[in-house]
Amino acid sequence: MEVALLGGTGDIGEGLALRFGRDTDHTVVVGSREAERGREAASEYTAALADRGVDATIEGAENDGAAAGAEVVVLAVPAYHLADTVESVDDVLGDTVLVSPAVGMQRDEGGLHYNPPGVGSVTALAAKAAPDDVPVVGAFHNLAAGRLGNLDADLGWDVPVVSDDSDAKTTVMGLADDVDGLRALDAGTLASAPEVESLTPLLINLAANNEGLHDLGVSFR
Amino acid sequence: MEVALLGGTGDIGEGLALRFGRDTDHTVVVGSREAERGREAASEYTAALADRGVDATIEGAENDGAAAGAEVVVLAVPAYHLADTVESVDDVLGDTVLVSPAVGMQRDEGGLHYNPPGVGSVTALAAKAAPDDVPVVGAFHNLAAGRLGNLDADLGWDVPVVSDDSDAKTTVMGLADDVDGLRALDAGTLASAPEVESLTPLLINLAANNEGLHDLGVSFR
Numbered sequence: 001m002e003v004a005l006l007g008g009t010g011d012i013g014e015g016l017a018l019r020f021g022r023d024t025d026h027t028v029v030v031g032s033r034e035a036e037r038g039r040e041a042a043s044e045y046t047a048a049l050a051d052r053g054v055d056a057t058i059e060g061a062e063n064d065g066a067a068a069g070a071e072v073v074v075l076a077v078p079a080y081h082l083a084d085t086v087e088s089v090d091d092v093l094g095d096t097v098l099v100s101p102a103v104g105m106q107r108d109e110g111g112l113h114y115n116p117p118g119v120g121s122v123t124a125l126a127a128k129a130a131p132d133d134v135p136v137v138g139a140f141h142n143l144a145a146g147r148l149g150n151l152d153a154d155l156g157w158d159v160p161v162v163s164d165d166s167d168a169k170t171t172v173m174g175l176a177d178d179v180d181g182l183r184a185l186d187a188g189t190l191a192s193a194p195e196v197e198s199l200t201p202l203l204i205n206l207a208a209n210n211e212g213l214h215d216l217g218v219s220f221r
Numbered sequence: 222m223e224v225a226l227l228g229g230t231g232d233i234g235e236g237l238a239l240r241f242g243r244d245t246d247h248t249v250v251v252g253s254r255e256a257e258r259g260r261e262a263a264s265e266y267t268a269a270l271a272d273r274g275v276d277a278t279i280e281g282a283e284n285d286g287a288a289a290g291a292e293v294v295v296l297a298v299p300a301y302h303l304a305d306t307v308e309s310v311d312d313v314l315g316d317t318v319l320v321s322p323a324v325g326m327q328r329d330e331g332g333l334h335y336n337p338p339g340v341g342s343v344t345a346l347a348a349k350a351a352p353d354d355v356p357v358v359g360a361f362h363n364l365a366a367g368r369l370g371n372l373d374a375d376l377g378w379d380v381p382v383v384s385d386d387s388d389a390k391t392t393v394m395g396l397a398d399d400v401d402g403l404r405a406l407d408a409g410t411l412a413s414a415p416e417v418e419s420l421t422p423l424l425i426n427l428a429a430n431n432e433g434l435h436d437l438g439v440s441f442r
Contacts, residue, residue, distance in 0.1 A: 110410040114419075156442055160427065186430040187423060189331040195423040198335075202408060202416040206381065206441055209407040219440040220427055221377055 003175065004070035006031040006063045006085055007077035009041040012101060015148030016074060016140065017045045021056035022151060024178040028058045031066030033088075038062060052151065068092040072099060072175060074140070079104040079122045086129035093134045097168040100126035101140035103200040111208060112201035114194070121193035123162060135165035137172040138193045139184070141200055144207075144215035155181030157217030160196045162187045185220065224396065225291035227252040227284045227306055228298035230262040233322060236369030237295065237361065238266045242277035243372060245399040249279045252287030254309075259283060273372065289313040293396060295320040295361070300343045307350035314355045318389040321347035322361035324421040332429060333422035335415070342414035344383060356386035358393040359414045360405070362421055365428075365436035376402030378438030381417045383408045406441065 003020055005013040008030035020028050030045065032038035039060030049056045060066075067073045067089040077085045079102040086098070100123045106115040117125045123138030130136050139161045147153045159176040161184050163169035173184035187196050203216045224241055226234040229251035241249050251266065253259035263281030270277045281287075288294045288310040298306045300323040307319070321344045327336040338346045344359030351357050360382045368374045380397040382405050384390035394405035408417050424437045 108412065110412045113412065114416055160423065185427050185434075188426045188430060191329065191331045191334065192423070192426055195335055195419045195426075198416045198419040199423070202381065202413070202420070203441065205409045205413055205416075206406050209409060213406075213441070216441045219442055220424065220434070220437045221440055 011145035381408035
């Protein structure tokens, strides 16, 4: 299938593009607000994979061009750009699953804290911004971009996935499971997105506070 | 040192008593609202350890008797009993570290959700209920009681620990690290307790939603 990564020039987008490109047969399209930046990033990712002997299909486009025709559209943008990004592509979303990995956080002297929007979670915000007939899935919230983008690193991470649409959830769980070192887990409905998103500031604080820990993800056992 | 487990007749209290009894040199005191129940539980735990060839010192007492003289007092009670339990022992807390493992949750059709009290977290509620000079540490929130109490089970779990008092935090991290299969991690100040407590409903939902997963804890990697 075709997977679009809107904001795919950023850290999480890069990591997902490289991992999807290496570990799956899906066509990856890197979206950006400027088509040229999307195409440049796609070329870089393709070259990085070619250096490892991987012949992957990674294309670049403007966000709405990337979203058009993709079965899965990942909103790999910061939480505060989420609603705008959905709005910029909503007229090209057909039979599409929207994936929201963003988390709202704020920093104080003790570290980062979960700071959800008024609707309860960033994933719920994506669902509110999306057209009614487009299912939204929360996933990939808890991946440390540095390690995700380092193809020499083994992950061993779990990916909790939430959605009110079980078919869409199954599609995204399959996509996550296709990546080496990721295991998708059903974390429930969109109402459980806050607990999943809350993990991200905890992971960042744990890495900051404990010697020897960096770029943490989570494994449930 | 002496570790009191108030409400130590419950599931989490039992698991902690057995693990502290087996893996540490600390004296464990099982507290209950009724002294007799505390003593009965202590005898059961002692016998269970003796069956495994472990000669552990586990005593039983009423909650205030257990708390008096203990260096660490664990509030192993449900969140809605927390403030009452602290109040029932506050005149015997001297040079004591109070530990809060409780989590507030509520259930809807999608599973369990984090439901913190108005002060932001159950750990913060414990701090509010405690005398001003008694440091409060949040720890042991994310341990599945069934596996904790099964001494045949290997854990391999992390224990995020939060406190505003770094000496108290160090004491409790040492206590957690003493248990085989637990690794204590510094998760920051009390302001980070919500992120730690939020993990518990997520763990329970993941075990409910995913075949083959039971009694989950967490490993950060």
